Amino acid sequence: MSNKLDICKKAVALALKLGASDASSSLGVTNAMGVSVFEGKSDGVEGNIDCGISFTAHVGQKVASGSTENLTDDSVESLVRTIVEAAKQAPEDPFACVADKSLIQPVSADMIKYLDLVDSTEHTADEMLQMACEMEAAARSIAGVASIRSADVSSSQYEHYLVISNGFEGHYKTSSRSAVIQAMAELNGEKVINYDYDSARHWSDIRPMASIGIKSGEKAAAMLNQVSMGHKGVLPVVLDPKISVKLLLGTLQSCLHGGNIVAKGSFINKDDLGTKLFGDNINLLDNRTKVRGLGSSPYAGSGIIGPESVNLVKNGNVENFLLGLRNAKQLGLSPKLGRPSLYNPYFEGGTLSPDDLIDNIKLGLYVTNVMGHGFKAITGDISYTVAGFVIRDGVITGEYVKEASLAGNLKDMLNETTFANDLKFNDSANAATARIEGVSIVG
Amino acid sequence: MSSKILSALNSDITELTRLTQNALQGGNGGELYLADAWSFAISMSLGIVTAPDISFGAGGALRRINDATADMLTFASLDPAYLKTAAKNMQGISQGTAPSVKIATAGTMGQGYYTDQDILGGVKIYEFQPKAEALMREIDAYARKDSRVTNVGISLSVSSKDILIVRADGKHVVDKRPMSSLNVSVTLEDNGKKENGGKGMACPVSVDTLFNKATWQKFVDHAINHAHNNLTAIDAPSGDDFDLIVANGWGGVIMHEAFGHGLEADFHQKGIAAFQGMLGQRIASKGVTIIDDGTIQNARGSLNVDDEGNPTNRNILVDDGILVGLMTSEISAAKLGMPVTGNARRQGYAYQPIPRMTNTFIDNGNASVEDLIAGVKKGILVTEFGGGQVDITSGTFEFNTTQARLIQNGKLGAYIKGASLCGQGKTAFQHITGVANDLEISVTGSCGKDGQSLAVTVGQPTIAVGAGAITVGGTA
Numbered sequence: 001m002s003n004k005l006d007i008c009k010k011a012v013a014l015a016l017k018l019g020a021s022d023a024s025s026s027l028g029v030t031n032a033m034g035v036s037v038f039e040g041k042s043d044g045v046e047g048n049i050d051c052g053i054s055f056t057a058h059v060g061q062k063v064a065s066g067s068t069e070n071l072t073d074d075s076v077e078s079l080v081r082t083i084v085e086a087a088k089q090a091p092e093d094p095f096a097c098v099a100d101k102s103l104i105q106p107v108s109a110d111m112i113k114y115l116d117l118v119d120s121t122e123h124t125a126d127e128m129l130q131m132a133c134e135m136e137a138a139a140r141s142i143a144g145v146a147s148i149r150s151a152d153v154s155s156s157q158y159e160h161y162l163v164i165s166n167g168f169e170g171h172y173k174t175s176s177r178s179a180v181i182q183a184m185a186e187l188n189g190e191k192v193i194n195y196d197y198d199s200a201r202h203w204s205d206i207r208p209m210a211s212i213g214i215k216s217g218e219k220a221a222a223m224l225n226q227v228s229m230g231h232k233g234v235l236p237v238v239l240d241p242k243i244s245v246k247l248l249l250g251t252l253q254s255c256l257h258g259g260n261i262v263a264k265g266s267f268i269n270k271d272d273l274g275t276k277l278f279g280d281n282i283n284l285l286d287n288r289t290k291v292r293g294l295g296s297s298p299y300a301g302s303g304i305i306g307p308e309s310v311n312l313v314k315n316g317n318v319e320n321f322l323l324g325l326r327n328a329k330q331l332g333l334s335p336k337l338g339r340p341s342l343y344n345p346y347f348e349g350g351t352l353s354p355d356d357l358i359d360n361i362k363l364g365l366y367v368t369n370v371m372g373h374g375f376k377a378i379t380g381d382i383s384y385t386v387a388g389f390v391i392r393d394g395v396i397t398g399e400y401v402k403e404a405s406l407a408g409n410l411k412d413m414l415n416e417t418t419f420a421n422d423l424k425f426n427d428s429a430n431a432a433t434a435r436i437e438g439v440s441i442v443g
Numbered sequence: 444m445s446s447k448i449l450s451a452l453n454s455d456i457t458e459l460t461r462l463t464q465n466a467l468q469g470g471n472g473g474e475l476y477l478a479d480a481w482s483f484a485i486s487m488s489l490g491i492v493t494a495p496d497i498s499f500g501a502g503g504a505l506r507r508i509n510d511a512t513a514d515m516l517t518f519a520s521l522d523p524a525y526l527k528t529a530a531k532n533m534q535g536i537s538q539g540t541a542p543s544v545k546i547a548t549a550g551t552m553g554q555g556y557y558t559d560q561d562i563l564g565g566v567k568i569y570e571f572q573p574k575a576e577a578l579m580r581e582i583d584a585y586a587r588k589d590s591r592v593t594n595v596g597i598s599l600s601v602s603s604k605d606i607l608i609v610r611a612d613g614k615h616v617v618d619k620r621p622m623s624s625l626n627v628s629v630t631l632e633d634n635g636k637k638e639n640g641g642k643g644m645a646c647p648v649s650v651d652t653l654f655n656k657a658t659w660q661k662f663v664d665h666a667i668n669h670a671h672n673n674l675t676a677i678d679a680p681s682g683d684d685f686d687l688i689v690a691n692g693w694g695g696v697i698m699h700e701a702f703g704h705g706l707e708a709d710f711h712q713k714g715i716a717a718f719q720g721m722l723g724q725r726i727a728s729k730g731v732t733i734i735d736d737g738t739i740q741n742a743r744g745s746l747n748v749d750d751e752g753n754p755t756n757r758n759i760l761v762d763d764g765i766l767v768g769l770m771t772s773e774i775s776a777a778k779l780g781m782p783v784t785g786n787a788r789r790q791g792y793a794y795q796p797i798p799r800m801t802n803t804f805i806d807n808g809n810a811s812v813e814d815l816i817a818g819v820k821k822g823i824l825v826t827e828f829g830g831g832q833v834d835i836t837s838g839t840f841e842f843n844t845t846q847a848r849l850i851q852n853g854k855l856g857a858y859i860k861g862a863s864l865c866g867q868g869k870t871a872f873q874h875i876t877g878v879a880n881d882l883e884i885s886v887t888g889s890c891g892k893d894g895q896s897l898a899v900t901v902g903q904p905t906i907a908v909g910a911g912a913i914t915v916g917g918t919a
Contacts, residue, residue: 036512038512038713041512042509042512042514042538043512044512044513044514044515044795045514045515045536046514046515046516046517046795047515047516047517047529047532048516048517048518048793049517049518049519049525050517050519050793051519051520052500052519056494063493063494064494064495064496064497065494065495065496065497066496066497066498066499067496067498067499067500068498068499068500069499069500069501069502069519069520070499070501070519070520070521070522071520072520072522075499075520079499082497082568083497085569086495086497086568086569086572087494089569089572089573090492090494090495090572091492091576093491093492093493093494094491095491096494125536126537146714147713147714147715148713149710149713149715149836184714184715184836190837191715191717191719191836191837192836192837193715193834193835193836193837232681232682262488262489263488263489263594263596263630264593264594264630264632264637265594265630265639267637326493330489371832371834371839371841371865372830372831372832372841372842372843372863373829373830373831373832373843374829374843374861374863376861378630378637378638378639379637379638379860381860381861383679383843383861383862383863383916383917383918384841384863384916385832385839385841385863385865385916387839402837402839403839403865403866403867403914404916405681405862405863405865405914405915405916405917406863406916407679407681407862407863407916407917407918408918409918440681440916440917440918442681442682442683442914442915442916443914
């Protein structure tokens with residue numbers, strides 16, 4: 001197999017020779033290994049070699065794209081010929097484009113070094129099995145834990161190459177390490193399951209296996225003390241940081257997506273750019289260059305490098321949309337931020353501690369789990385099934401509500417949200433504990 | 444069918460069988476799974492056809508069953524060197540205990556649940572591309588006859604996958620799996636309000652089916668009607684004191700979440716299922732029969748053979764309310780001492796085959812839909828759903844309505860905004876008070892489990908669920 005950057009260069013050169021006006025070639029190779037354990041023994045070892053090249057050809061305003069997993073010279077050449085031919089047959093797309101030369105710049109080797117996305121430590125399958133066993137044993141040591149669904153440790157290395165006919169060339173490598181366990185607790189025939197995990201670029205950033213196992217077991221055991229609030233009506237809710245991300249960040253992100261704005265599929269419209277839609281304290285930021293960040297990357301797929309940090313929402317104002325080249329052209333906006341999607345997004349934290357945030361709540365719900373797909377971007381309506389602990393007289397009790405309905409509207413909720421000061425950057429998307437004033441709760 | 448795979452690997456069945464058996468030595472089962480797929484996709488939005496995508500995917504996996512667990516090495520590309528490396532590396536993975544359970548198989552594969560002909564009818568992708576474009580323009584123009592329509596999104600795709608499974612026991616099977624998909628979505632604006640609606644199909648049929656005018660016009664009409672109704676929707680109520688009437692077809696998603704996943708045998712194998720040890724017990728009202736059937740002609744979830752090489756079946760899971768069966772893979776069947784049901788499925792070669800649903804539905808009863816609605820004093824008729832989810836251990840399930848309306852004193856009332864519905868699998872279906880006779884099986888559907896997404900369908904006749912079983916979560 002040829003050098004992978006050369007494969008991309010050759011593909012682009014061939015397309016131009018065949019009559020393409022522009023072309024881009026993106027190649028990825030992943031080598032992954034994962035292990036599972038159950039009852040202290042291997043529950044399977046898995047090794048994956050995954051590779052593929054994605055290719056896009058432009059013939060004037062006509063475009064086609066495609067991919068293949070086979071990187072041999074013959075296979076890539078055949079793909080390029082097929083895609084150029086398909087582009088010639090395609091209808092004109094007035095919004096098709098590659099990034100303007102003025103928006104691209106060379107990828108800095110210093111930046112790649114600074115990001116520190118590659119771990120040089122490797123573990124063998126046997127070492128990973130031992131780690132998973134340690135995690136499982138710790139979970140099983142917690143009172144109430146009856147079994148586990150899975151205890152997995154995995155690791156991978158990824159290489160990415162990108163060549164575009166506008167002159168852009170980039171490549172970088174990353175590694176990923178993760179450990180995840182699902183523990184089951186049981187009391188009088190009532191079974192509950194919960195999980196804990198850690199993932200990072202480097203093994204050294206993964207929490208000790210025993211700590212992950214213990215946490216999963218404790219989280220599961222805490223769900224055994226089940227109550228029903230018998231409540232129907234508006235309540236203050238407090239979201240665990242992971243739930244803040246899912247309920248507030250994930251949903252808002254999809255509403256800021258250029259494709260949704262163009263198709264009028266979001267409650268946020270093009271005209272809302274620069275408009276205050278949310279509370280003063282709502283700041284959604286995105287950091288592309290977090291050191292060892294799970295979402296960090298030296299450049300976007302379009303070849304645009306863009307600023308390291310961007311405000312999507314600032315003091316409640318919608319400042320930027322997530323724009324790929326085509327959506328930017330459709331909206332008449334610049335794609336210069338290089339953000340068709342987010343890298344390491346987060347809501348800025350607040351000033352109150354989580355305890356102070358909860359302090360004056362007489363009756364409320366501390367949400368630790370969200371189920372379902374109950375978000376509608378076009379209206380912002382939210383309706384999820386949630387679970388969590390009753391808050392009574394300013395304290396999170398041990399009373400677990402395993403099933404409650406939470407309903408509201410994202411725009412309203414982001415006008416009544418207060419974030420605590422416990423923002424941590426554990427995942428690619430992060431948020432602090434959040435309190436929302438008036439949410440409809442049944443459960 | 445497998446000739447392209449064999450020529451890419453520069454091999455034949457005899458040689459692959461020998462390689463597989465050598466590589467999997469020491470285990471008690473497993474297979475070499477090889478796949479070669481292509482797909483074509485094109486879409487249209489805001490009146491513009493966007494870049495067609497033509498993709499090729501091929502690769503394989505060697506999987507060794509070791510006494511009810513499995514080691515697996517996967518490789519992208521049908522490259523003989525990759526296959527040899529995987530075979531060599533498999534021997535390097537240390538095995539735990541010696542095999543003690545016997546892995547059973549389930550006879551010969553079925554054939555012909557979908558077409559084995561070229562899905563494009565012999566036409567080249569280049570030649571098909573302009574035809575697809577013309578169809579999308581026709582659909583777009585038809586939808587825009589309604590002046591409230593501000594956007595029409597259309598996506599069309601076709602794919603075909605050849606697979607060859609060479610088993611450790613020396614058997615081999617081939618299958619050719621086609622899929623033709625068309626989806627239409629519309630956005631309506633009226634009086635400053637926006638709503639969307641959609642409809643489509645994705646079935647293992649010749650692409651000609653997508654060009655049937657009556658079919659796609661029905662998708663558009665349905666999508667517009669859906670958005671129109673939701674423009675009039677009032678805030679959904681909340682509480683657990685509503686009788687629910689769940690419409691036929693997609694309504695089966697409740698059963699899929701509340702029951703289906705709980706009857707997948709891998710959860711039972713580890714002792715974590717809500718329905719653990721309940722075989723032979725009543726888990727639903729009398730009159731409720733639930734079947735998983737991978738052999739329905741041209742249904743989206745049908746397979747001639749599952750991904751371990753076993754034939755698919757019509758498996759009765761719940762018979763007149765009594766739990767009578769689980770869906771198994773070879774490993775879970777061996778571990779639980781149950782029959783292999785042909786439900787082992789994998790998203791692609793790089794994924795482990797695990798017990799999954801195919802076409803899962805509640806069978807017809809004998810009530811009439813009109814009578815079921817007429818019998819409701821205070822309730823909700825749910826006609827369309829978004830996604831659903833289940834916590835397999837506690838049995839808590841939830842799904843979201845995308846179209847529903849109030850029922851008062853047997854009469855249909857206002858449409859209501861999307862609400863979440865949640866309940867407990869172990870009790871909800873014991874509240875079923877009526878099963879109608881209008882069974883319909885969906886023509887779309889995807890199901891996710893352990894990070895693997897698969898084509899499935901759900902189905903049911905209209906059913907009535909009494910108050911107290913399912914909580915409605917609205918804002919009113």
